[in-house]
Amino acid sequence: LYLPELGVSETIAFAMRTPATGVPALACRVTVLHDNQVLQTGVLRIPSMADVGASPSFVIDAAPQPVLDRVDDDRFFDAALVLNHDDAGAGRATVVQDEVVAVVALExxxxxxxxxxxxxxxxxxxxxxxxxxxxxxxxxxxxxxxxxxx
CATH class of the missing domain: 1.10.287 (Helix Hairpins)
Known part of the structure; x- marks a missing residue:
């Protein structure tokens, strides 16, 4: 996804595979990075199809860079770490290095x-x-x- 300096970004679609049954809802972390620098991160929640009338939600839980027009192009980070927990309360670390992403259980x-x-x-x-x-x-x-x- 390309985020221009000014204006609206392109709209993208992506697929997620889930089991056919037994999934009450989905929750996934979305992190916006620039040169491995965390700009914003939040959780996207998608209710199950059985939850009629419920809408997806996105809640930003961290914005280390509150004003995105102040990103320092001269600063480059080797990797980005986002430490948080999943919906069950288990500690997780999302580790990003360039195009490679891993989620690690902290327990x-x-x-x-x-x-x-x-x-x-x-x-x-x-x-x-x-x-x-x-x-x-x-x-x-x-x-x-x-x-x-x-």
């Missing part, structure tokens, strides 16, 4: 271990910032070794 044991490692590292950096000044600093070297082993 995964590996994610929990990594989150714990990052939490410990951030606490250590906050307590002893001098140990992390530069790539060859003792704290930085230790942290990089932990990340490699992880």
């Amino acid at each position: 995964d044991e590996g994610i929990d271990k990594f989150t714990s490692l990052v939490d410990r590292a951030l606490s250590a950096i906050a307590k002893r910032p001098d140990d992390y000044e530069g790539l060859r600093a003792p704290g930085t070297v230790e942290l990089l070794r932990e990340l490699v082993v992880f």
Whole structure:
């Protein structure tokens, strides 16, 4: 989808496959990116066909870039992360790098271990910032070794 600097974008259609029965409704995350920078994200909800009279809805739940005409073309991000939860309350991360998208469950044991490692590292950096000044600093070297082993 191309979003012009001014004016209305083109209308697009896309198909979603669902099981023939047993789907009460659909909910999907829509994220608008520019050079892997999150501009807006929200949830599109589509009621089931049995819910006569109900209309689809779209609710923006984050707009880190509230004014879209201020996008900095000189800033490029390697990847975009959107952390949220699904309708059942399970933590999810949507990870985007250029044209590749993945959704990751945040309750995964590996994610929990990594989150714990990052939490410990951030606490250590906050307590002893001098140990992390530069790539060859003792704290930085230790942290990089932990990340490699992880």
